[in-house]
Amino acid sequence: MMFARFSLLAVVVALASGCANNSPVLGGKNIGYGDTKAVELVTNEFGSTDLQMIAESMTRSLAQSGILQGRPVVQVYDVKNKTSEYIDTREITTSIKTQLMKSGTARFSSDNTQMQSQVDQLKLQNQSGLYKKNTVAKTGNMIAAKYRLEGSISSIVKRSSDYKDVFYKFSLQLIDVESGLAEWMDEKEIRKTTER
Amino acid sequence: MASRVLTIAMLCAAVQLTGCAAFRNYDGELQQTNQHLSSGNVDAALALLEKNNTGEDKDLLYYFEKGELLRSKGDLAGSQTAWREADSVVFKWEESVKLDTDKYLGQFGSYLVNDKVRRYEGYDYEKVMLTTQMALNLLAQNDFDGARTEIKKTHEREAVIAELRDKEYLKREEQAEKEGVHTEYKDLKGYPVAALDAPEVVGLKNSYQSAFSHYLSGFVYEALGEKGLAAPGYRKAAELRPNTPLLEQALTELDKTPAKNAGSDVLIVVQSGLAPSRDSVRIPLPLPISGNLVITPLSFPIIKEDTSTPHFAQIELDRKPLNLTALNSTTAMSRRALRDDMPGIILRTSVRAISRGVAQKQINDVNPLAGLAVGLASAITEGADTRTWRTLPDATQVARVRLSQGEHVLNLPSNLGGTQVKVNIDRPYQVVTVRVVGNRVFAGGPALQVETPPAAQSVATLK
Numbered sequence: 001m002m003f004a005r006f007s008l009l010a011v012v013v014a015l016a017s018g019c020a021n022n023s024p025v026l027g028g029k030n031i032g033y034g035d036t037k038a039v040e041l042v043t044n045e046f047g048s049t050d051l052q053m054i055a056e057s058m059t060r061s062l063a064q065s066g067i068l069q070g071r072p073v074v075q076v077y078d079v080k081n082k083t084s085e086y087i088d089t090r091e092i093t094t095s096i097k098t099q100l101m102k103s104g105t106a107r108f109s110s111d112n113t114q115m116q117s118q119v120d121q122l123k124l125q126n127q128s129g130l131y132k133k134n135t136v137a138k139t140g141n142m143i144a145a146k147y148r149l150e151g152s153i154s155s156i157v158k159r160s161s162d163y164k165d166v167f168y169k170f171s172l173q174l175i176d177v178e179s180g181l182a183e184w185m186d187e188k189e190i191r192k193t194t195e196r
Numbered sequence: 197m198a199s200r201v202l203t204i205a206m207l208c209a210a211v212q213l214t215g216c217a218a219f220r221n222y223d224g225e226l227q228q229t230n231q232h233l234s235s236g237n238v239d240a241a242l243a244l245l246e247k248n249n250t251g252e253d254k255d256l257l258y259y260f261e262k263g264e265l266l267r268s269k270g271d272l273a274g275s276q277t278a279w280r281e282a283d284s285v286v287f288k289w290e291e292s293v294k295l296d297t298d299k300y301l302g303q304f305g306s307y308l309v310n311d312k313v314r315r316y317e318g319y320d321y322e323k324v325m326l327t328t329q330m331a332l333n334l335l336a337q338n339d340f341d342g343a344r345t346e347i348k349k350t351h352e353r354e355a356v357i358a359e360l361r362d363k364e365y366l367k368r369e370e371q372a373e374k375e376g377v378h379t380e381y382k383d384l385k386g387y388p389v390a391a392l393d394a395p396e397v398v399g400l401k402n403s404y405q406s407a408f409s410h411y412l413s414g415f416v417y418e419a420l421g422e423k424g425l426a427a428p429g430y431r432k433a434a435e436l437r438p439n440t441p442l443l444e445q446a447l448t449e450l451d452k453t454p455a456k457n458a459g460s461d462v463l464i465v466v467q468s469g470l471a472p473s474r475d476s477v478r479i480p481l482p483l484p485i486s487g488n489l490v491i492t493p494l495s496f497p498i499i500k501e502d503t504s505t506p507h508f509a510q511i512e513l514d515r516k517p518l519n520l521t522a523l524n525s526t527t528a529m530s531r532r533a534l535r536d537d538m539p540g541i542i543l544r545t546s547v548r549a550i551s552r553g554v555a556q557k558q559i560n561d562v563n564p565l566a567g568l569a570v571g572l573a574s575a576i577t578e579g580a581d582t583r584t585w586r587t588l589p590d591a592t593q594v595a596r597v598r599l600s601q602g603e604h605v606l607n608l609p610s611n612l613g614g615t616q617v618k619v620n621i622d623r624p625y626q627v628v629t630v631r632v633v634g635n636r637v638f639a640g641g642p643a644l645q646v647e648t649p650p651a652a653q654s655v656a657t658l659k
Contacts, residue, residue, distance in 0.1 A: 043359065080451075081424040084431045086351050086413075089424035113421055196366070 044166050044192040046087045054170045054188045055095035059103075061186040062096075067147075067174060068105045074174070075109045075145035082154040083168070089153060092170070096149075109145045118142075147174050147183065164194045222257070223473050226586040229261065230470055233587065234504050234634035238269040255316050256285045257583060260326065264587035268631060268638040272333045279330050283349075286323050290353060293360050300360075301367055310548070311541065312581035320357045320404035321529040322585045324350055328409040329588075331416070332465065335627035336641030340419050347413040357404050361536075368540050377546050381496075381538040384479045388498055392535040396528045400436075403533035407436040407443070408523035408592045412627075414446060415463050415596075419625035423450055433523070442521040442596065459598045461625045464513070464520075464606070468632040469505040469590030471526045474498070474534075476580035483546060485553035492553065494545050497580035499534055501527050502590055504634050505612070512607035513597065520593035527590055541580075549578075589631060606630065608637055616647040 040047045062068065076097055079089035100106045110118045125136045151172035158165045171187035225248045232241035242265050249258045259282035266275035293300050318326075331346040372378065382389055391397075414429025427450060434443040478493045485492070510517050559566045599621050606617040606628075613635035619628050620643045631638040639646050 043355070045355065078422075078424050081427045084428050084435060086348075086425055086428050088422075090422065196362070 044164055044194040046083075046085050046168065050168065050190055051092055051095065053190065054092055055099065057188045058170075058172050058186060059096050059099040062172075062174065062184060063100065063103060063105050065184045067184045068100075071105065071107050072146040073107050073109050073143050074100075074147045074149050075177075076111045077148055077150040078112065079150070079170075079172070080152040082152055084157075085155065087153060092153075093149070093151075096172075107143075109143060145177055148177055149174050162196055164196070166192045168192075220583075222583045222586075223475065226261070226473070229265075230502075230504070230586060230633075233265065233268060233470075234636060236636040238265055238638075241265050242269070254281075256282055256318050257316050257585065259285070260318070260322065260585040261587045263326075264329070264585075267329070267333060267640060268587075268633070270638070270640040272336060272640050276330065276333055279326060279333075282326055283330070286318060286326060286353070289317050289323075290356050293356060297360060297363055301364055310578060310581075311544070312579060312583065314581075316583050319530070319533045319584065320361070321406070321526070321533055322588065323353055323357065324404050324406055324409055325526070325585075325588060327353065328406065328412060331412060332627070332629050333640070335416070336629055336644070338623055338626065338641075338643075340416055340625070343416050344420060347409075347416055350409055351413065354405060358402075361402070364540075365536075368543065372539065372543050375543065375547055377543050379481065379542050379546065381535070381542065384481070384496065384542075386479050387477065387496060391499060392531055392538070394528075394531070396525065397531045397535060400528060400532045403529050403536055405432075405436055406524050406529070407433040407440075408594070410436065411443060411446065411523055411594065412463075412465075414450075415625070415627070418450060419461070426450055437523060440521060440523075442594070446596070459600050460621045460623060462597050462599045462621060463625075463627045464511075464518070464595045464597065465627060465629040466511060466520055466593045466595075466632065467589035467591070467629065468508070468593070470502040470633060471584065471586050471588040471590055472502055472530050473500045473586060474530075474580070474582040474584050475500055476582055481546065481549075483550050483553065485550055486557050490553060492549050494549055495578055495580045496538075496541060496545070497534060497582065499527070499531050505590070505632055507591070508609045508612065509593065511595075511609065512605075513595075514604055515607070518595050518597070520595050522591060522593045524592035525590065526588055530584065608632065611635075613637070618645040618647060619643055 036048075037052065038049075040049045068074075076093050079093055081087055081089050097108055101108065122137060122139055125131050126139055149172065151170065153168060153170045155169070156167045168190040169187060170190075171185065173182045173185040175182050225244075229241045229244050229248075232238070232244060242262070245258070245261055245265060249255075259278045263275045263279035263282060266272075266278060327346045327350040331343040331350070334340075334342040334346065381387060381392065410429050410433040412429075414426045414433065417423070417426035417429055427447065430443060430446040430450065434440065434447065437443060474497045476495045477498050478495050480491045480493045482489045483492045484490075509520050509522070511520065512518060601621050604619045604621060606619055608615045608617075608630075612632060615635075615637040617630055617637065617639055622643070626643065628644065629639065629641075630644070637646050
């Protein structure tokens, strides 16, 4: 009986171990997948860790502020890049947007870049005569934003023969469209120093 | 017997070497190619380029020149294919630098090999200009998304170069200290120092950052609606060329809401002339060889500006004068590259000459004939590296205008033949590029049409 129980356990363990990902690996001498959350310190320019840190800290702050009651509609504007570095600021707002959306705290209206595609699609459905009447999206039903989210990123870079110091400041604010009042605001500071 | 074998081997090696890159007269090859280009005979220029590069293993220079010649011919797809090859060579270089910077610097700093025997890996400014020119090819076909990829590559590459040069200059200072070589280019008697110390050369931040590349990237990002990325492009350009109203205006206009009228934002890019050539000059330097100071003639590169195309700063747009803003000078960048490289070149050339002098003296003591052979071989191999991308345009000037959609006419100055270019504007953002060499005008893409000027026609009929 005892033997049977052990055997069963052994079989379960063996089966479970078979569940691990055993996909074959091709090539890959010096190539490997890394942890996307690993702290990146390759150079002291703006990097993946900075993007993640800013997005995470802003999302947490905004979600915990209590402003976003009842999943309000927010329109995201471009974050103004005041640095001399090619930082894709849209990726920061996309990360913030994704995290807020996933946690169900806010809804987002079409932003500047998506608006044209949205209008084009509505026009196509209503004016081309190509679609079944009862499936056509009606015009005049788009939901307007209650808040707009906008911000900026700036940097101060100082160099000496031995050091390079970069200071980033990212600030974001949520403004009530009707009243024009800033309802929430936060900033994230990052300092990176390299010794040569 | 052994010494005779050694002598023969030495002579054989010298003869063998004459067949390799060390003896390629790149200046001579490209002078002829460029003559064909300036006379408008691009096919002859291409044929000559092929004739001079018959080997299987083509180098970076071949692809650089071929891409530019095909672009002048109007074959934008062919030009992109050639430049893709060049880009993959530069990409490999970039990877090797990123993987092991110290190893790369160690190899480059090697004293054993003459610079001109090395495989050509391109000057930093050439690497930056390569992707900029590729972006212009794509923009001539209104492919802004494709151009965005090239532009992103340009500034990523620029960052790799900046990091590498930082380390290189530090390492070189240490090596110069170790080897006891303290000669500076200003100490070279007879060397044209003034050309390297000209204000337009010293005024550049470095040899590889181009205000034009950054301005173009600003324009492309703006056209794609990415203002967050357009701003640093314009800002960097303004930092590289301070007090340029065009660049400062681009930044202030970026924050304004775009005008509602149906006009187009047009960037007119006029690239003129040819990149400068490199030549070799011999300058005697006293070197410590076996305890004595021996005056040894050493070869150093100099930059020779191209004079095929007169300078101009104005063209006509729809019969009205249009001022151009100069954003790039390949001559200044090339001089700056040489200015920054000179300490390294002096160090490597001197150390090589010292070790060669010592070796020659030792062989001379044993066998004067073998010593002579060594001296002969080194006299042939020593000479500055004169290879450089020669068909690259020298000056890049721009003007940004708002134009109504439809046909417009560009006229070049009359001293350049007064060629007329018809431009069709049909997009909200458009880049119009014109290339001028001598009094010939080249333009590619569906929006442009070069009209042969009446003067040139009459000359042609007279013939």
